[in-house]
Amino acid sequence: MKIGLFIPCFMNELYPKASMATLKVLENLGIDVEYPMYQTCCGQAQANTGCSNETKVLAERFLKIFKNYDYIVAPSGSCVSMVRHNYAQFLQGRDGFEHMRTHTYELVEFLHDIIKPKSMNATFAHKVGIHNSCHAHRELGMASMSEKNVPEFSKIKNILDKVDGISYSELTRKDECCGFGGTFAITEEALSLAMGRARLQDHLNAGSEYITGVDMSCLMHMQGIIDREKMPLKTIYIAQILAGDTP
Amino acid sequence: MSSRDIILKSIKDYAPSKSSELPNINISHASYENINEKFSTSLSSVGGIAVFMENIEEIKEYIAEHYADSKVIVSNCENLLPIVTKDANATKDPHALHDVDLAIIEGEFGVAENGAVWIMEPKNRHRALYFIAQKLIIIIPKNEIVPTMHEAYEKLSFGTQNFGLFISGPSKTADIEQSLIIGAHGAIETCVIFI
Amino acid sequence: MSHSTGHSELAEKFANNVERMNWHDKALWFVRLKRDNQAKSLDEWEELRSTADKIKKHTLENLANYLEEFEKNALSRGIKVHWAKDAKEHNKIVLDILNSKNVKMVVKSKSMLTEECHLNPFLEKHGIEVVDTDLGERIVQLRNEPPSHIVLPAIHLKKEDVGTTFEKFLNTQKGNSDPTYLTRAARAHLRKKFLGADASMTGVNFAIAETGGIVVCTNEGNADLGSSLPKLHIACMGVEKIIPRLKDLSIFIRLLARSATGQPVTSYTSHYHGPVEDGEMHIIIVDNGRSNILSTDKYKKSLQCIRCGACLNTCPVYRRSGGHSYGYTIPGPIGSTLAPSRDLKKYSTLPFACSLCASCSNVCPVQVDLHQQLYLRRQDVVDAGYLSPAKYRVLKMATWLMSHPRIMDFAGLLARKIVPLLPRSIIYSKINIWGKSRELPKFPKNSFKELYKAKKGSK
Known part of the structure; x- marks a missing residue:
């Protein structure tokens, strides 16, 4: 089984540790991972701004680079959702697309659905607040959504449960958007901030020591507010917990 | 071309291709062990009350006790004629009902899931009566309760009748700061009596 | 109700009164919770x-x-x-x-x-x-x-x-x-x-x-x-x-x-x-205008709407920006997809008044694909040339960079070397909208790609 690792563009430049942790988690489980060097970006920012011509260019690059892997794994729910839900407009019918579309997984989702590890060999003795990032949550269906009448589950929690010492905070709004939203963070800056502050206040009230999640972009946004407002909170990308990296 | 024909033509031209069937409505749902109790709980949760009585005398006593301050009382129930003070059907103009304190009307059946009662009274001349009366009593034959709206609509049809409605509790509003206030424009009290 | 101001400006005005914004948010969230209770019953x-x-x-x-x-x-x-x-x-x-x-x-x-x-x-x-x-x-x-x-x-x-x-x-x-x-x-x-x-x-x-x-x-x-x-x-x-x-x-x-x-x-x-x-x-x-919507495959589902307002109540943007910030009769997610059918230019900011969180699509009782429609509406705005030219230039440039990985790597390297040396007043200048109320992440010495290369090379 050959796995192609996709690292979101901004993570490559800004979050090498979180990215390395992703690689480490997979390699620790004995998975054969390859990072194709010429990858850049899935085109999500372009797509979410409506720039379809530009998105198409990047979707085609993505297909060329990743179509021959058995699975493609990315440390990002929103990039995976991009491939799974929004690439069809540009790539429908193209050779290898359907395979790629159905075999691109978010890291935790991949562990949960495909690898099914018994333990993670990691310890994290902290109270953690899970941030259910919207695209992973509602488009990939990684946990039961508060709007729906369905049995409760969380793939994220199921995987984190395999980490020793971890405990969770209980939020009052367990899956509300943090206000990152890609270019939304800039276009609707005031609301983006307001939404971010509201999420963080919920975590503060719930006693979260760390906020974790499967989308570094949401965490970057929230950490930006935490740092500016000097809140007693930290964010940590989920792979860093799973890899046993001490913060 | 008339506007009608223009609209219908553009809808026909633009309509998506016909590919889907009209689904059968066959929704399975929870059954209520005690359907009377479920109706009562549903109705009280929307601000109304349900009472169960054995005979018309009991109803009269109940009204005498609970509606002593209601001066103008109307009803089409023949058994209640002795306590009626105004004949709502005698007037041609529904505006004449503006002073009605209590209207006692007849419902066909109740719906357990939401405390609603179906009303379609051939005997009542003015539909305004249901809304203009300050207080409302709805009398329903005992055991006439269906579990959900699915069973309710199975029972309904519109023949010559040109008006029917579900009433669930009193009139209410939450338009000022989401505070629930009972008594907006319609009845400020609604009581359902099963007999 | 005509105005030329976009949603974000009016939203910012609403959000500036923090106490009132939070009150508005809570009032609507309460309605959302009541809806959840019913749905779950x-x-x-x-x-x-x-x-x-x-x-x-x-x-x-x-x-x-x-x-x-x-x-x-x-x-x-x-x-x-x-x-x-x-x-x-x-x-x-x-x-x-x-x-x-x-x-x-x-x-x-x-x-x-x-x-x-x-x-x-x-x-x-x-x-x-x-x-x-x-x-x-x-x-x-x-x-x-x-x-x-x-x-x-x-x-x-x-x-x-x-x-x-x-x-x-x-x-x-x-x-x-x-x-x-x-x-x-x-x-x-x-x-x-x-x-x-x-x-x-x-x-x-x-x-x-x-x-x-x-x-x-x-x-x-x-x-x-x-x-x-x-x-x-x-x-x-x-x-x-x-x-x-x-x-x-x-x-x-x-x-x-x-x-x-x-x-x-x-x-x-x-x-x-x-x-x-x-x-x-x-x-x-x-x-x-309804038959026009019917003719569009992407948006015809918006005609299924029964005007319950659930998508407004759940929308984190609506709750914090108020109905008047949309400038259209129907605000919130459903309004943001209906309004552009009427006048794409006038309402070009509404499809962007959305973080694509998808909660609206989940609460919709008739399963209108609201967030997907708002996502697609954005393409209409760009195709019609209504996206701000500055924004479009940035994304076009980014796309070019992303199609040239070596140059992109070099640009990333430069940024990681230079930005940490710049004084705060320059990094956090007016054009840095991100940094207005948020810190930027600390720029690391190496990119993941560099670390990965080093790791593979050492093997």
Whole structure:
């Protein structure tokens, strides 16, 4: 089984540790991972701004680079959702697309659905607040959504449960958007901030020591507010917990 | 071309291709062990009350006790004629009902899931009566309760009748700061009596 | 309501009053929670939603047939049926009917369609007094504001605001803002209007093709009392309000109030199948751009909407920006997809007033793919050239970089070397919108790619 690792563009430049942790988690489980060097970006920012011509260019690059892997794994729910839900407009019918579309997984989702590890060999003795990032949550269906009448589950929690010492905070709004939203963070800056502050206040009230999640972009946004407002909170990308990296 | 024909033509031209069937409505749902109790709980949760009585005398006593301050009382129930003070059907103009304190009307059946009662009274001349009366009593034959709206609509049809409605509790509003206030424009009290 | 300001500017203004924004957010979140309680109390909830979706889908595919069936049945019941291509024709039909009966005052219950057609100012211009009778609508009417929500028109106002308004118009006690007191005052005020009106107007929640009748749902009883006193009742409906069968109502009535306000049903669900004694009932069927939406594969599902407002209540953007920030009759996610159908240029910012969180699509009782529509609408905005040129240039440049990985790596390397050396005043200059109220992440020494290369090389 050959796995192609996709690292979101901004993570490559800004979050090498979180990215390395992703690689480490997979390699620790004995998975054969390859990072194709010429990858850049899935085109999500372009797509979410409506720039379809530009998105198409990047979707085609993505297909060329990743179509021959058995699975493609990315440390990002929103990039995976991009491939799974929004690439069809540009790539429908193209050779290898359907395979790629159905075999691109978010890291935790991949562990949960495909690898099914018994333990993670990691310890994290902290109270953690899970941030259910919207695209992973509602488009990939990684946990039961508060709007729906369905049995409760969380793939994220199921995987984190395999980490020793971890405990969770209980939020009052367990899956509300943090206000990152890609270019939304800039276009609707005031609301983006307001939404971010509201999420963080919920975590503060719930006693979260760390906020974790499967989308570094949401965490970057929230950490930006935490740092500016000097809140007693930290964010940590989920792979860093799973890899046993001490913060 | 008339506007009608223009609209219908553009809808026909633009309509998506016909590919889907009209689904059968066959929704399975929870059954209520005690359907009377479920109706009562549903109705009280929307601000109304349900009472169960054995005979018309009991109803009269109940009204005498609970509606002593209601001066103008109307009803089409023949058994209640002795306590009626105004004949709502005698007037041609529904505006004449503006002073009605209590209207006692007849419902066909109740719906357990939401405390609603179906009303379609051939005997009542003015539909305004249901809304203009300050207080409302709805009398329903005992055991006439269906579990959900699915069973309710199975029972309904519109023949010559040109008006029917579900009433669930009193009139209410939450338009000022989401505070629930009972008594907006319609009845400020609604009581359902099963007999 | 015309304005050239985009959503983000108006939203920022609303959000600047933090206390009020949080209050607005909480009020609507509370409604969302009540809706959740109802949804979770029915095991069949998701099945109801998918059945509603199927009924609406089938109806839209056969819309012309069902409209004709409805018309035929309504006519046979003595209801007069009119057709209006657009808002102008709708308003003229209403005026002609009212004039033919010499109507001076009309009581109107909540109808988003008449808001869409700007009927009130039109009638007032022609000397007819229009009284909105839904309490929330009456409040905003007295204040000369548009409703800020399709179900809760005055949700943006505090009770003190209502108190001052009523003091001015209804002579209520100065400083008394008790909701019960104010509601009672409105009841007395509007009773007089109900009794004095020459005609009534209502919207339509559902029009039943099979029976030729219409259904109107209210909690206050305003549509019901209003339409049963005067001899003339005019009901206005968009072409999409049709449902095929009487029993289809069981699905929609079960969903509507639960989704809208978290009640099991509204207080009144009135089924009108003809006029009052010696009266007249008119139904105006309005297109006003709807058939155009029907022609668009991507957006036709928005015609399934039953106007419950659940997508507004759950929308984290709506809750924190208020209905007026959208500048369109219908705010929130559903308004943001409907408005661009009407005028893409004027409403070009609305599809972006959304973080694509998808909660709206999940609460929608008829499963409209709201967030997907807003995602696609953005492509229309760009294709029409309405995205700001600066923003477009940045994304175009980024795309070019992303197509040239070596240059991109070099640019990343430069940024990681240079940015940490720059003084804060330059990094956090005005053009850095991200950094206005947020810190940037600390730039690392190496990219992941560099670390990966080093790791592989050392093996």
